[in-house]
Amino acid sequence: MKTLAFAAAILALLVVAGPVGAAARAPVVTAKLGKPPDSNDYAPCSLGCAIGWETTASSHLPPQGRNRYDAKRIDDGLVNTAWVEGRPGHGIGETVTYTFTPALFGEREKINFSGFYVINGYCKNPKTWRENSRVKRVLISYNNQPLCEAILHDSMNVQFIHLKTVWLRPGDIVTVTILAVYPGDKYQDTAISEMAPLGAH
Numbered sequence: 001m002k003t004l005a006f007a008a009a010i011l012a013l014l015v016v017a018g019p020v021g022a023a024a025r026a027p028v029v030t031a032k033l034g035k036p037p038d039s040n041d042y043a044p045c046s047l048g049c050a051i052g053w054e055t056t057a058s059s060h061l062p063p064q065g066r067n068r069y070d071a072k073r074i075d076d077g078l079v080n081t082a083w084v085e086g087r088p089g090h091g092i093g094e095t096v097t098y099t100f101t102p103a104l105f106g107e108r109e110k111i112n113f114s115g116f117y118v119i120n121g122y123c124k125n126p127k128t129w130r131e132n133s134r135v136k137r138v139l140i141s142y143n144n145q146p147l148c149e150a151i152l153h154d155s156m157n158v159q160f161i162h163l164k165t166v167w168l169r170p171g172d173i174v175t176v177t178i179l180a181v182y183p184g185d186k187y188q189d190t191a192i193s194e195m196a197p198l199g200a201h
């Protein structure tokens, strides 16, 4: 009996310890699919209406002719320009970081952030969109702590990632990491035409 009781106690401990021992997984949200952008300079209300941010990326494709693919292209309000990652392969693990620098806050102590709007892929035209990879799944982190994973649609329409409100404070960063892609027909370059933080309203 003692052996049985001991075994039961060990089992109970294992059951209790299981979830704690395993790495905590961020919750998963699926983006809400909207309409096609109504013009090339599509720029709906975003957190940018209130304070703005600084955007950087872990890599980008070098310029080709007059086309530029740096991080500025991901929130320039133009559908026909895109940030394109610059690593060999599909850019799994590449990141885009939004920094909310203290100077942007002015008199504000904090501001609410509630997700992103995204125009996925290189949406210059349908051919370019198909030839380059699109983002399928991302990890969204807040000050380097996982906030959630988001699944994006393989579409040229606008899509929205809605998150539980996070209160951003001066110096905070939000990072988006590519976890999976929809491969392009021709290139292994993953592109995002627009991805801008939502909030403040």
Ligand SMILES: [Ca+2]
Binding pocket: 073, 074, 075, 076, 077, 078, 079, 080, 081, 082, 083, 193, 194
């Ligand atoms: Ca753009």
